[in-house]
Amino acid sequence: MATANGAPASNMAAGRTSHTRFQFTQATKEQSKARVALDGPSGSGKTYTALTIASALGSRIALIDTERGSARKYANEFAFDVLELSYFSPDDLVEALAAAGSAGYDAVIVDSLSHFWSGSGGMLEQVDTAAKKAFGGNSFGGWKEARPMERRMVDALVAYPGHVVVTMRSKTDYVLETNDRGRQVPRKVGMKPEQREGLEYEFDIVGSMDWENNLHVTKSRARSLTGAFVKEPGIEFGQQIKEWLEDGTAVEPVEDLITEALRPDAAFEDLGALMKKVRARRLEGAPMMDPEGNPTTLGAHIQERGKILRRASQGGDAERSAA
Template sequence: MREDVHRLALASALSDRVAVVDTERGSASKYVGLNGWQFDTIQPDRFSPLSLVEILGVAAGAGYGAILIDSLSHYWMGTDGLLEQADRRKHGTNSFSGWKEVGPEERRMIDALIAYPGHVVVTMRSKTEYVIEEDSRGRKVPRKVGMKPVQHDGIEYEFDIVGDLDHQNTLTVVKTRIHTLNKAVIPLPGPELADQIRDWLSDGDQVPSIAEYRSRALAAGTGDDLRALYREVEQNRLLAGPTIDLSGEPTVLGDLINQLAQDIPHRPLTDDEVDAVLAELNTADTLDSVSTIGRRLGKRVEMSPRGGEIIAAATARKTALSSPSQEAIHA
């Protein structure tokens, strides 16, 4: 069996809903049902960085708790990958001009990986890295210094755990933020490693999930609410979190919030929003506060099927606030 088994074992131990981005010609599908594992696969044939952002958005919207990308190297050297895109977009012989255009798309892909609302297991092909040194006789000789992932230099620093998996399926951790795994050597990584990862994650501060932020964005009634939510999401570094828009199309959380803010003046009020406005009108204690509610909602009241209820409630409230109190009449 190939190393796929242990990648799938880890992903399946991290979540009961697993999606696999299989760039290796359908190899992962051979293991569906093994050890009771059930997972869904997508087999892309093109590997632009933005296409992976879309895949992550669909997976997030479908509620997959773990996603396995086997392998991320295709998004570097595969068809439509970063190398090909940079070469295609260069101006003349200036190769750096192509990277200037592709760089933001690569950053968007990495940010989406980091902000995915679940566990992300990524594999990368590797190549042996050598340095040339002088031996005791003064001769130049190569010395093996380790394995280098087939991806952009420094990509390994983006992840919480990085390890080398050898042909005996032994994982050697070479970089990690989990102190208990520092320089660990783990034969046949699987459920035990997943338990350590979960224990470490449970010690951190809890922040709302991307799904929770999406629900809050959809429920927001004003541009001010959405702007405040955007700042909170930005503070928690989840603007690039993959999700889906109102049409079910893949997007990222920051773009969704911005789009909703632009759409608010042209969007009818939902039933929940109407109920909230009616409650707000019933407790308004000045004529100015009633008028403020009306200005805030603008034409959205007219576009809403229940807009008449709001107009009637606002009129009644203004009448009540304009009428002299019974105490004043009897005084």
């Protein structure tokens, strides 16, 4: 095949120098932190299983409790610190994750994430409030206003410096089944989780639990766990997840990137190079605390520091020009 000027296309491709900013590199599996979601009806064992998994992943565990202190009932079996919330704004979860990351917790559990969707101050309420306040009750306008808040929350979960395990409530229903005597008996089953459609794509491993405390892995990027059915999952299940996470090339920890961003002597050029690394790993939403103890994200902090240094540089240039 020839081009318009008669040169063979294959020769042109071989000699072409690419000037695009999009460059492909060899893919490698990297070590990572757990992103696990467990859904199921009340009484299926979500909280207990989340604590079991987190205990296998790290020694310091933080649990964000939206269930009226119910997690404390397991304090005699697991060592963990708890933060109990009664208002569930997605931005409050970002702040709680920033506090957990700043305190150095290896793993954080959100029990349950459903409250940040349908609870007091959750996404549905945020949308309704925004619609009534600025859009005459139009829900489309409300979603446009509130959606960035949800995006910040999801980014903070995905970019948290340690492991993350979340639970989600499932609606319940009844089905008729034939028992061993041939009689039709009702059985409770869990339906889809109380959360927005598609949230499961943000997690590496998703499992559904039933009333017999069995876990069915419905999504897994770890091939060894794909489709797994685990009866009363114990510490071994968490260890399987840990082995998969640690099988790969070591990468710079998010904590180190945050420490670098907090360096008081960082120059403008240093921040630019750091932002490039952060964007390459999609960690702009990593929750953190700034030097004054205010919650923020890694990307926002670098940008703010850059603006301050730029203004200081421009001010110095102006003073030199005046002199």
